[in-house]
Amino acid sequence: MSAQVDPNGPKLTVIPTNPVPEGARVGYFTTSDKVRLRYALWPKGRGAPKGTICLVQGRTEYIEKYFETIEDFRQRGFAVATFDWRGQGGSDRLIGNRMLGYVDRFDDYWTDLRSFHADILLPDCPLPFYLVGHSMGGLASLYAASRDRMMFDRVFLSTPMVGLYGMEDSLARWALFAEAASFVGLGRLPMARRGDKRPDEAMYPDNPLTSDMLRYTRMVETVRANDALYLGSPTFRWLAAAMRAMVDAGKDSFPGQIKIPLLMLAAARDRIVSTPAIESLGLRLRTGRHMVIPGARHELFMENDAIRGQVLAAFDAFITEQSL
Template sequence: MDAPLYALSPEHLTFGGEKTLGFFEGHDGIRLRYAIFRPDHATPRGTVVIVQGRNECIEKYLETIRDLTAAGFVVATFDLRGQALSGRLGRNPRAGHVRHFRDYLADVDHFLSAIVEPAAAQPIHILAHSLGGLIALSLAPRLGARISRMVVSAPLVGLSGLPVSPRLAFSVAAFFSTFGLGEKPLGKERGAMPFDGNPLTSCPTRFGDFSRLRETHSDLGIGPPTARWLNEIRKAMTRVLRPEHLTGITIPTLILAPALDGVVPFTAMEGLARRFRAGRLIPIPGARHELLMEQDRYRAQALAAILAFLPEKTEPLTD
């Protein structure tokens, strides 16, 4: 079944090669929207699987997808469960909810095995942002024989910028989850985020374009996270930072760390890199959380690092 793909103008949907849009059945039968974009190259350089962040969608990555396909990569991605045009969860479809963090992992695993691997160009890499970075790092010990290299941009290994301290927010989330109130949103849904003072990007053009797209297609967005979502994230961050977990990751990994990130503390990303023998940290001074939506001077650094890190040819994978 075909899936829609939105844009502010037809030019935003212009790619050199073919694209495939559709839905696939994720873990426990939920319907997930996916897309595959192919370069206009006889022999692709490989495949990049983009694992999205919270409250993101395929449309947010169209510019990056054009950059990657122009570099010769096939690009595959899907909307995470509970957001954008994938199946929503819980009684309030606008709430950012998940029942179990492991459901995200099962969806990525199934996407790889059912959609990507049967037809993708080798080698296969992962590019993951924020929540997607936490998902990729959580799943990585089981992907050594399937994924060649991994890039995590501002991986969600800590939280900052909350109205209250992270410790209090996590305590409230755990309390609500324990007593059957896990679907309670932690906050009220407000209007569009103003550009001034936003923690995501210093680029007014990219910020404005995506804000207008969300206004035109409100089904692409979600509201505040639920208590259950935040509690599941807390537990996942604790697990992924354990030395025994990081030791089990053999995939060479690039950690792109915006120095002015207002969502994930830079110190948390530094701490991840110190304990992660397969990981290498590249700080981007001056950049905020969404590196691939940043001003050109920051975004170009991130994109150059990604393309330099991904190999030109297939490498033998580590078991």
């Protein structure tokens, strides 16, 4: 079962526990450097029109993972526009082994977002635009906010990847190591980690993503229904690019470059990104702030109802009520 624009276009994988929100338009667009990315648009649901949420994902993620959250935004009166980053989901994979996460430079994600804004958001979506980013997408969103304060009116981030759990004091050294490995020709090789295994139900009890079993199972079943959505370990080149971007975001000069309203949510029980790094950045922002959600694991939008309720309440206070 799939929703699509035309018989030859990209499809959305839909399973009984993860229905596609009504009104989906799915297609491809090509970035300024000729990478083909899958995207999807939804009109607003009920309520007065409030603009468009541009939703950007974390590493390994895909459009289908956010169907529930997309519907939450639609029912608040927002249109929603989203896409799969290069190298993941239904977008072009960049190296021969499509299971490995790869990007040449972290700036390539800026190219993806800037192309999406110019080619899809501006011509096809109602103003104003609000950027919502998770994890790696949160770091890419921070860089977008630091470079162009006119693209989005506000930025709302879920556990942005500004540091890695347990690596607060060693990130710069690991960045140098990954850069050196890439320089000597190892950039396309995986740096395998225990957490990069293909998810299944047996991994739920100790998973770092969510305390909600049904939402975790839904993620497992979606990838099982379409193996092409799966992405495994990052390559040394991806790690070099991402770690250098995190190190740069931690510099004293970075917070002052962000000049639009911004809210970051951190998870108190995050074992993927560094909550202390988010707090440190949040305290130094001039036009932004941060909140820590008690009891939450990394994927705030996939957490249990009590935690999601807090996340959506923060979203409403920061974006929905400001768009009236």
